Amino acid sequence: MDEPLILDRYRPLAHLGDGGHASVVLAFDTKMARRVAIKRLVLPKGNARRGSPGLAEARTAAMLNHPAIVTVHEWEPAEDGALIVMEHVDGASLADILDELDGPLDLDETAAVVDAVADALAFAHANGVLHLDLKPANVLVDRRGLVKVADFGISALTGIDRSGRARGGTPGYMPPEQIRGERVDGRADEWAFAALVYELLTGVVPFDADTPERSLVRIEHGRVEPPSAIARGLPPGIDLVLERALAPDPADRYPDVTAFAGALLDHLGDPQAGRESLAEIVEGITAEEDGVWKTPGVWDKLVTRSGWLARGGAAIACAWVGWTGAAPIAGAGGGAAVGGLCGIAAAIAPALGLALGLMAACVGVGASFGPVAGITVGVIAAAWWFGAGRRWPGAGYAPVLTAPLAAVRAGAAAPLVLGFFAGPGPAALGGAAAGAVTALFSTLSANAPSPASLPLGFLAEPWRTIDPTRLAQVDPRLVVALAASWSAAALAASLGAGRGTRFGALAGSAVGLALMGAALYAAAPTTLSACAVDLGIAGGVALVAAALGAPPRGSQHDA
Known part of the structure; x- marks a missing residue:
C-alpha cells in the first residue's frame, strides 16, 4: 500500500473497510509514531466546508475525552467530506464479535459492554453531545x-440539523422520534442502547428493517418479544x-442512560469477568490479522527519536571539525578538548555547534596555510552560517558531513x-554547497580517487592532505x-x-543520479568514468534508504 501520506502526515497501512458514507484506513502517524484509524466521510453538500456549523459541531462532539470513548486526534474538511483521525483500537467491533460467535454474548460479557457504554453515553450527554448512531x-x-464507543459527532454532519431534529442513524437502532425527524435528547441514545443490548443477549435486532420507515411501523404497531x-x-x-427502555414514547423510558444501565446491571453478570472473556474472543479475531497489515518502515519507527539522532549526528560532525581545526595549534589533546566542546554544543543546539565547528576549522x-586563507575561509x-546554517541546520551541515563521506567515496x-x-x-542549497566543497577539496588533494571524492587520509589529517599550491x-x-548538479539532484530527490x-x-533519486552523471559527462567524459564508483555507491545508498522505509515526511514539511 505505497500511497502518498494523508494530510502530509499519516502513512496508509491497510484498508479496514467501507460502510454507509465512510471508508476507514489504518495509518501510521509519522509525527507521533503511532497507529491511527482515519475515517473519510462523504457528506451532504456544504457540510464539509471549513467553518460550516455541521463541521464545527461535529469537531466539538468528537473531542470528548473519556476512557470509554474513542479519542479523535484531528478533524479536517476534505474535498467531498471530512477526514477524521482517531485512535486505532487494536481489537474488534461488537459486530465482528457477534459474527465470530454466531450467537449472543453471555451475561458477564454483556455486563462489561453495558458498564462501559453507559459511562461513555452519560459523559457525552453531560457535555451536551448525543451519539444518535449507536450500533454494534x-x-x-x-x-x-x-470497550470504547466510536463515532461521536458523526451525526452532526450526516443527520442532525441545527434545531436538534435528527434524520440520520441506522434502521433497527433508531427510536421513533429520530425516524420522524422530531426533536431528540439523551433518551434517543437510551433507546438505541437498549436495542443494542437486546441484540447482544438474543442475537436478534428487535425492530430490524431495511428502511427507517418500515422499522417505525414495527415499533409503533408491534410488541417486542421478551428476550x-x-x-x-x-x-x-x-x-x-428492556421493554421500558424501548418504549415508543420517550416519556415512558428511563430518565437517562445511567438509570437504565443501573436497572439492567442488577440482572447481568460480572463486568470484570466479561472483559476477560471478551479479550479472549478478540484475541482470536485479531490473531488472523497479525502479519497481514503492512508495518511502518524504519524511518517511521525512528520518528520519535529523530531529534536525538539528528543531534547525535551533529555532535559527531562538529566534534570532528573542531578537533581537526584546533589540532594544528593545540595539539592532539587540545584538539580533542575543542572537538568535545563543539560536539556538546551541537548536541544542545545544532546551529550553535555548527558555528563553533566552522570557527575552529577557520583557525x-x-x-x-596562513592568515589570508584563514580569513577567506x-x-x-560566516556567510554560509548566517544564510543557511542558522535557519536550516540540516542544509547547513551538508558540506561538513559530505567531506568525510567523500573520503569513503560516498560523497x-x-x-x-x-x-x-x-x-x-534546504536540500537544493545544501546540495550546492556540498558539491562545491567536494570539487574544491578534491582538486586540492593530491591523491583523490576521483573528482567527487577525497583521500581516505582526509579523515585523520585534512590539512596535511590539502596542498594549497x-x-x-x-x-x-x-x-x-x-555544485549545480548536486543541487539539482538534491532538489529532484526531495521532490520525489x-x-x-x-x-x-x-x-x-534516479533523476538525481542522472543529473549528476550528465553534468560530469558534460565536464568531460573521462570525469564521468572516474566517478562511476561514487555514483554507484550513491545509487546503492538511495536503494537501501528506500528499502528501509518510505520518507517520513510530506509536502507540508518541505518548507
Whole structure:
C-alpha cells in the first residue's frame, strides 16, 4: 500500500473497510509514531466546508475525552467530506464479535459492554453531545477486553440539523422520534442502547428493517418479544428493563442512560469477568490479522527519536571539525578538548555547534596555510552560517558531513540523502554547497580517487592532505558542474520524497543520479568514468534508504 501520506502526515497501512458514507484506513502517524484509524466521510453538500456549523459541531462532539470513548486526534474538511483521525483500537467491533460467535454474548460479557457504554453515553450527554448512531459496529473492544464507543459527532454532519431534529442513524437502532425527524435528547441514545443490548443477549435486532420507515411501523404497531423467550436462561427481570427502555414514547423510558444501565446491571453478570472473556474472543479475531497489515518502515519507527539522532549526528560532525581545526595549534589533546566542546554544543543546539565547528576549522586553515586563507575561509563560513546554517541546520551541515563521506567515496550520496529527509529549498542549497566543497577539496588533494571524492587520509589529517599550491589547478567548470548538479539532484530527490512513498523517493533519486552523471559527462567524459564508483555507491545508498522505509515526511514539511 505505497500511497502518498494523508494530510502530509499519516502513512496508509491497510484498508479496514467501507460502510454507509465512510471508508476507514489504518495509518501510521509519522509525527507521533503511532497507529491511527482515519475515517473519510462523504457528506451532504456544504457540510464539509471549513467553518460550516455541521463541521464545527461535529469537531466539538468528537473531542470528548473519556476512557470509554474513542479519542479523535484531528478533524479536517476534505474535498467531498471530512477526514477524521482517531485512535486505532487494536481489537474488534461488537459486530465482528457477534459474527465470530454466531450467537449472543453471555451475561458477564454483556455486563462489561453495558458498564462501559453507559459511562461513555452519560459523559457525552453531560457535555451536551448525543451519539444518535449507536450500533454494534460503533462499539469497539480492544485486546484487553476494554470497550470504547466510536463515532461521536458523526451525526452532526450526516443527520442532525441545527434545531436538534435528527434524520440520520441506522434502521433497527433508531427510536421513533429520530425516524420522524422530531426533536431528540439523551433518551434517543437510551433507546438505541437498549436495542443494542437486546441484540447482544438474543442475537436478534428487535425492530430490524431495511428502511427507517418500515422499522417505525414495527415499533409503533408491534410488541417486542421478551428476550427471555428467545434466549432461554435469561433472568426475567431483563425483559421489563428492556421493554421500558424501548418504549415508543420517550416519556415512558428511563430518565437517562445511567438509570437504565443501573436497572439492567442488577440482572447481568460480572463486568470484570466479561472483559476477560471478551479479550479472549478478540484475541482470536485479531490473531488472523497479525502479519497481514503492512508495518511502518524504519524511518517511521525512528520518528520519535529523530531529534536525538539528528543531534547525535551533529555532535559527531562538529566534534570532528573542531578537533581537526584546533589540532594544528593545540595539539592532539587540545584538539580533542575543542572537538568535545563543539560536539556538546551541537548536541544542545545544532546551529550553535555548527558555528563553533566552522570557527575552529577557520583557525585550523589559518594555522596551516596562513592568515589570508584563514580569513577567506572565515568569511565564506560566516556567510554560509548566517544564510543557511542558522535557519536550516540540516542544509547547513551538508558540506561538513559530505567531506568525510567523500573520503569513503560516498560523497555523491549526500545530495540524495539530503533530499530524502529535507524539503526542496534546504536540500537544493545544501546540495550546492556540498558539491562545491567536494570539487574544491578534491582538486586540492593530491591523491583523490576521483573528482567527487577525497583521500581516505582526509579523515585523520585534512590539512596535511590539502596542498594549497594546487589552487591554480582548480577547474571552475568542475566546481560549477558539481555544485549545480548536486543541487539539482538534491532538489529532484526531495521532490520525489515529498510524496512520502518509496517509489517517489526512488524515482527522485534516479533523476538525481542522472543529473549528476550528465553534468560530469558534460565536464568531460573521462570525469564521468572516474566517478562511476561514487555514483554507484550513491545509487546503492538511495536503494537501501528506500528499502528501509518510505520518507517520513510530506509536502507540508518541505518548507
